[in-house]
Amino acid sequence: MTVKELSEKLGYKIITETGDSTKTEITGVYACDLLSHAMAKINTGDVWVTVHTNLNVVAVASLTEASCVVIPENIQIEEQTIERAEKKGVIFLSAPVSAARVCYDVLSVLREAK
Amino acid sequence: MKKAVIVRDYTIPANDFTIAGEASSNVRKILTQLGVSPNVVKRASIAMYEAEINAVIHGKGGNAHVEIDENKIYIVISDEGPGIADLELAMQEGYSTAPDSIREMGFGAGMGLSNMKKHADILDIDTEVNRGTTVHITVYFNSDKKI
Ligand SMILES: Nc1ncnc2c1ncn2[C@@H]1O[C@H](COP(=O)(O)OP(=O)(O)OP(=O)(O)O)[C@@H](O)[C@H]1O
Ligand SMILES: [Mg+2]
Numbered sequence: 598m599t600v601k602e603l604s605e606k607l608g609y610k611i612i613t614e615t616g617d618s619t620k621t622e623i624t625g626v627y628a629c630d631l632l633s634h635a636m637a638k639i640n641t642g643d644v645w646v647t648v649h650t651n652l653n654v655v656a657v658a659s660l661t662e663a664s665c666v667v668i669p670e671n672i673q674i675e676e677q678t679i680e681r682a683e684k685k686g687v688i689f690l691s692a693p694v695s696a697a698r699v700c701y702d703v704l705s706v707l708r709e710a711k
Numbered sequence: 712m713k714k715a716v717i718v719r720d721y722t723i724p725a726n727d728f729t730i731a732g733e734a735s736s737n738v739r740k741i742l743t744q745l746g747v748s749p750n751v752v753k754r755a756s757i758a759m760y761e762a763e764i765n766a767v768i769h770g771k772g773g774n775a776h777v778e779i780d781e782n783k784i785y786i787v788i789s790d791e792g793p794g795i796a797d798l799e800l801a802m803q804e805g806y807s808t809a810p811d812s813i814r815e816m817g818f819g820a821g822m823g824l825s826n827m828k829k830h831a832d833i834l835d836i837d838t839e840v841n842r843g844t845t846v847h848i849t850v851y852f853n854s855d856k857k858i
Contacts, residue, residue, distance in 0.1 A: 633822035636757055637829065641749070649817045653764075656732035660739060660756050662749075677729070685736070 598623045598710045600665045600688050603644070607702050609667060612674055612689040613682040621688065623664045626703040628696050632657050639663050644703050646696045650674040655681045665689065667703075669696040717741065717779040723763055723788070725772030728816070734775045735760035742784065747852055754858055755784050755850040758830040761823040762788040762846040768813055769793070770844055783832075783851045791843035798838055802828070830858060 601618040604611050611618055624642030629635045632653055639645055639661035646667045647654060655678060658666045665688040668674055674689060682689050692699050719741070721734035739756035747755075759775070766773040770790025778785045795801045802824045809819030828834050833849040 630817055631820035631822070632817040633761060633820045633826055635817075636761065637822060637826050641753070647817070651816050652728050653732065653816055653818070656736060656760060659736065660732075660753065660760055662753065 598707060600690070603665075603703065603706060604690055606706055607692070609690040609692045612668075612691050613679055613687065615683060615686045615688055617686060618665075618688055621664045623703070623707065625707070626700050627663075628700050636661060644699075646699045648672055648696065650678050652678055652681055654678065655685055655687050658682075658687045659685045663687075667692050667699050669694060669699050716781065717745075717777075719775075719777040721775040721777075723766045723773050723775055723790070725770075726767060727772075728767070731764055731767045732760055734777075735763050738777055738784070738786070741779070745779070747784075750858065751784075751850055751852055751854065754830040754856065755786070755848070757858075758827045758834070758848045758850065759786050759788070761826045762786070762848060764818065765823055765846075766790040766792070766844075768809060768818060773843070782853070783849055786848040786850075787845060788848075789843065789845040794840040794842055794844055795836075795838040796840050798836060832856060 599619055600621045626644045627639045628646040630647050636657050641662040642664045644667055645663040667690045669692050671693050735756050742752045766788050770792030773790030776787040804825045805821040807819045807821035831848045832851050832854050835847040838844040
């Protein structure tokens with residue numbers, strides 16, 4: 598399951614199209630808003646769900662090799678974050694639903710795909 | 712002693728989150744280009760990021776010095792900030808003195824130092840109150856430490 602497939606299946610909007618969404622594979626999901634928790638726990642390929650939209654999120658997603666960042670509840674993403682994410686190749690998705698719902702949906706889709 | 716093949720120095724400005732993490736990001740790129748294993752790249756850049764961010768947030772900014780040879784990466788992050796009075800306490804997960812403005816961005820879990828320890832093969836911290844803090848991180852390219 599690629600990021601692009603996930604976004605289409607769940608109706609999440611791709612905010613930063615880095616050209617990699619059709620190649621980047623999703624392997625799991627991780628949700629946490631504490632950055633060094635996320636830093637320690639995100640596995641390569643995880644979808645990372647967080648309400649933060651500051652620049653540091655780009656750094657954490659990039660270093661942990663998250664497949665993408667999902668911002669729940671249509672929270673607006675800071676402009677400088679979008680620019681940095683495009684530069685660093687980090688895909689941001691925007692979801693209309695809550696963080697809990699994102700986790701549930703991603704896990705369901707991953708299970709189905711198995 | 713083997714000579715360092717690549718040496719890099721970076722300035723880490725205080726409280727500037729537009730640049731925070733750029734040194735680690737750059738080192739990650741270098742290691743990837745060198746063909747270092749993904750696990751090692753990830754460990755080294757995460758450990759460095761945590762030290763870099765601490766210098767930004769707690770240490771009033773500082774410097775990063777990086778040496779890469781064929782066997783390892785050695786990273787030194789130093790600042791002339793307030794230092795850490797009780798390092799053992801600071802190393803404990805959950806201990807943080809980060810102010811609210813910093814917590815609002817998502818920092819302040821008190822996990823940075825323990826993350827460094829988890830990800831580095833060798834972690835050495837020299838710190839003195841009112842003098843500053845220097846963090847030494849070594850990651851070996853052939854190390855099979857898991858994260
Ligand atoms: N370079 C430094 N200079 C002064 N104090 C520091 C420095 N690095 C760490 N500390 C002290 O040690 C504490 C713990 O650091 P640690 O990185 O584990 O957590 P944090 O930075 O507070 O939060 P987190 O890293 O989880 O976002 C800090 O809150 C701070 O009091
Ligand atoms: Mg920290």
